[in-house]
Amino acid sequence: MKQFFRITAALLAAAFLLALTGCGSSSSAPSFTWFVDTIPANLDPQVASAAPDVIACENLYSGLVRKKADGEIVPDLSESWTVSSDGKTYTFQIKDGLTYKAVKGASTDHTITAEDFVFAFRRIFQPQTNSPYAVEFAALENSAAVLAGTADASTLGVSAAGPLTLVFRLSEKDDNFLAKLTLPGAMPCDEAFFESTRGTYGLTAKTTLSSGSFYLYNWTASGLFLHRDVSSPMIGSLRLVQNTGSTGKSAAQLIADEKCSAALDDTGEDTSLQSVDYSDTTWALLFNSAEDSVFADQELRQALAGIARENVDVPSSGLYTAAEGLVPTGLSVDGIDYRKSAGNPLPTITDPRTLYLNARQGMASSDFSGVTILLPKEAGLTELAEQINGAWQKDCSLFFSVEEVPQEEFDKRLAAGSYTIALAPIRAEGGSVYQMLQQFTAEGGGLTGWSDPIYSQRLAESAQQTGNARCALLADCERQLLEGCAVVPLLGQNRRLLVADGITGLVFDPFTPVLDLTDAQKN
Structure with a gap:
């Protein structure tokens, strides 16, 4: 699961209010509860644009690379990559033996290959997809013509040179291309599984597969719940629910009451809490x-x-x-x-x-x-x-x-x-x-x-x-x-985002909006 959320994403629609709580769980690893305005409704990474949906997708899926807290871009589902001398061709070697996880972490026969990334990017540029990520990958060869419907998706500048070799061809150099590969739209999508969902991909628990460190545990009207197999002090579960019992309280008060471990704040009150402005x-x-x-x-x-x-x-x-x-x-x-x-x-x-x-x-x-x-x-x-x-x-x-x-x-x-x-x-x-x-x-x-x-x-x-x-x-x-x-x-x-003492490893980008829990811990 990647650790970076860029400031330039094409996304999203309305003002958001969220908070993150570090409540304990029945397992050895602590849980993290995240208050959202509405329960996530769409877990299709090539389409997700509403803030709660993006929050879920960024933790549920992994891509070729992720960005660490210090800004370094490191391999995620890929082992390595090379860039041509003119900066227009990127070749990735994908890790062998990767598979998707189903609900509750159940294993599947769906392997993650280069073709899954090819299919994902072709979906981005299909006019009927109406993906918010098309603008970010406009440098891909022939992307404008594919998006306009005047060229076949097979002419898009992304191809599989082998089961585990993925090649991107750009029409012009894009110095931020690697960082863009951390966006939800760049996450893999298994074509056979997608077709089997008959238009419901990412809309129900049964029609969602995870490629990230978290997997979908449950999805109800009460909230969306993600788990992963880690031990304390790593965060082991992520709960996306609405705040129904602590409305009207400031972010600092919610943290003081141990209702949450971090929260967005716009009061300007003096506080000793960690903050990101x-x-x-x-x-x-x-x-x-x-x-x-x-x-x-x-x-x-x-x-x-x-x-x-x-x-x-x-x-x-x-x-x-x-x-x-x-x-x-x-x-x-x-x-x-x-x-x-x-x-x-x-x-x-x-x-x-x-x-x-x-x-x-x-x-x-x-x-x-x-x-x-x-x-x-x-x-x-x-x-x-x-x-x-x-x-x-x-x-x-x-x-x-x-x-x-x-x-x-x-x-x-x-x-x-x-x-x-x-x-x-x-x-x-x-x-x-x-x-x-x-x-x-x-x-x-x-x-x-x-x-x-x-x-x-x-x-x-x-x-x-x-x-x-x-x-x-x-x-x-x-x-x-x-x-x-x-x-x-x-x-x-x-x-600002206020963060309680003891919470480390969060990577916050206010403009996505999301927090990456890949390395999150509660000490």
Whole structure:
């Protein structure tokens, strides 16, 4: 089972809350309970995208390589590999005698061979699979044509040169290719077993096979339970369940009460616990820029955006920092620090008050009737919204109301475009810069109603590139989006994972989101 979860994965869909508990078990090896929002529903590694599903897959399956805590990539199901001098051909030798495990660790006759990896990658690029991992392996030869359905899957740049020899051929060098082979989509899939499931692969316990150090023990409406054959102090079982008895308690309190051994925290409270800090969320002003909206006028948006940015004070709670762009600091693209590579994308708006006067020509005061600033009631950013609103009143004589609604209602209205101005959290689900920017295309949900064919084209092109070329295209998209001022980044939200003393060997990547338990111990 691999130990690394990359920051650039294309994944995932909604905000997550999880905690990890180190409760004892009846066996000699300790157990680990992980709170998830919903019980995992899909254990197909080539398809899994929801956070609980990815968490399960990353512990249930192993791939060719894994990454250790110190960053070293080491063999997992492979014995060794070689890379050609031009960096475009990777040849792996797979360990002999490997087999899949069935439910409760039962042995099977399904051996793990090179063909299983070939089949897995062909599945990724079958259009009907709709795999979130296709964008990550775009460097494979002929991948775009296979994904588009204009070429047969057999032409994809992955092949078996023997039962235990796997060859990848890239159309261009990808310096992060080895790290990408730790993603769920790169896990092996036995074609005969897959076909025998008749469309239910990974959807039930009986139609799931494990290739990792953990195997599936039980899967019910109450939770998903993984076991492995190890002894103390190694973690021997992983329980993925919902938190039904300790809601409302902070992460630190849950750990203090020995309800969990680690938990995500965004309170900023002082603590002596081990912590890993990160940011995956940017709070931004969103202007509804649909054609029938008063904020369809870009000059008006730019004027209000400039005034808002001049009057933002970072809250003193320690939970926030000034946004350096829409994409948070710390995210990477193909192993490249995105924010460092992309630079500062925030537009320079000179003399926003004159811009406002120009924009108001021909507009009536009635055009602004019904405009409100929508924000989630639980966000704790009322003061910020009122601060911005006050600046607009002072400089533009615009009088808006601040409308706070429950999170569920806020999410529905945002998705439906039922707002005029919103103060909203924009999340990098799965740590994906591409996904974060895609939310502002019609295909990705059209979050603000703003659209530009050049933006959509550049974003689509970025999915076919790797490394610096992909970073450059994504950076162009971010700058173009922010220059239009339908989105105005204000604050980066800080988060952290708190870990209790005695827990070692966890490898945490906040952007997957998952913890790798391969080397996890409870001392």
